[in-house]
Amino acid sequence: MTAKPIxxxxxxxxxxxxxxxxxxxxDGFLFLTGFTGARSDGTLSEDPExxxxxxxxxxxxxxxxxxxDFSSVVEMTTYHVGLRDHLDLFKAVRSDYVREPFPxxxxxxxxxxxxxxxxxxxxxIARQQ
Structure with missing residues (x-):
């Protein structure tokens, strides 16, 4: 197995x-670490979107x-504080990035x-074509 950091x-x-x-x-799969919405300086917006x-x-x-690109994503796991409070907003934002075939x-x-x-x-997790 060969692993290459991205x-x-x-x-x-x-x-x-x-x-x-x-x-x-x-082996043709890209495993992405979990990303929060922190800015590059480590601060967080109070705006969920x-x-x-x-x-x-x-x-x-x-x-x-x-x-x-996002069409290469085959699996996504999202973790939420207040999931029910912002699920509809998250789904709307997610639709701006993720396209068919949906992961x-x-x-x-x-x-x-x-x-x-x-x-x-x-x-x-994404996969090379």
């Missing part, structure tokens, strides 16, 4: 500080670095994340 410049701190790859390419879009944008950085998706309610104030974290 580390966009904007996410280098994940690799250096957290000792994890934003994405790891293994902004947090959701920021998380998807980080995913996009990793996908593009691996020469993939498998599981949404899970959680009590919190490392970063106080985060309401969503998205992890995914």
């Amino acid at each position: 580390v966009p410049t904007e996410l280098q701190s994940y690799y250096d500080d957290w000792r994890m790859s934003p994405g790891l390419l293994v 902004t947090q959701m879009r920021n998380a998807f944008e980080k995913m996009g950085l990793v996908l593009r670095k691996a020469d993939l 498998a998706w599981t949404a899970i309610e959680v009590t919190g994340f490392v970063r106080e104030g985060a309401i969503v974290e998205i992890r995914a």
